[in-house]
Amino acid sequence: xxxxxxxxxxxxQINSPAExxxxxxxxxxxxxxxxxxxxxxxxxxxxxxTITEEPGMCQKGSHINFIMKEGKSAFELNRDQVAKQNxxxxxxxxxxxxxI
Numbered sequence: 001x002x003x004x005x006x007x008x009x010x011x012x013q014i015n016s017p018a019e020x021x022x023x024x025x026x027x028x029x030x031x032x033x034x035x036x037x038x039x040x041x042x043x044x045x046x047x048x049x050t051i052t053e054e055p056g057m058c059q060k061g062s063h064i065n066f067i068m069k070e071g072k073s074a075f076e077l078n079r080d081q082v083a084k085q086n087x088x089x090x091x092x093x094x095x096x097x098x099x100i
Contacts, residue, residue, distance in 0.1 A: 017042045027051045028062070036060055047085050058100040063087065069098070076100050 002009045014020055017038040026048050028039060033054040040061050043050070052062040058078040063085075065076045077097035082089055 022046065023048055025049045025051065028053075028057075030054050033057060036062075045085055047087055049087055064097075067098075074098055 012023075014026075017035055020026065020039065020042045024047075026039070026043065028036065028050065030053050032039075033052060036052075036057065040050075049064070050062045051064045051066070052058075053066040055065075055067055057065040058076040058081075061078070061081055063078055063082050065078075067074055067076060075097055076099075077089065077094065078100045079089075079094075
């Protein structure tokens with residue numbers, strides 16, 4: 001029932017890359033990172049923010065990747081990939097990211 005502005009938020013669990021449809025944010029859990037090539041092909045160049053949680057995923061094309069650094073949670077941000085898909089990232093988020 002939550003909204004962003006006047007738009008409702010809808011969370012959908014996807015069990016395989018074949019089920020991916022138009023979405024704004026796609027979270028790929030650690031257990032599904034092995035399917036990254038198929039997932040990336042499915043969203044192609046759509047303006048979908050991808051978030052992952054396995055080391056090295058930003059280098060493979062993820063936009064944001066959660067990692068552990070020096071025992072603390074951190075996140076990487078792939079600026080080139082974000083720009084390629086015409087996504088906008090706030091300066092505040094950029095200032096907290098490890099830029100790739």
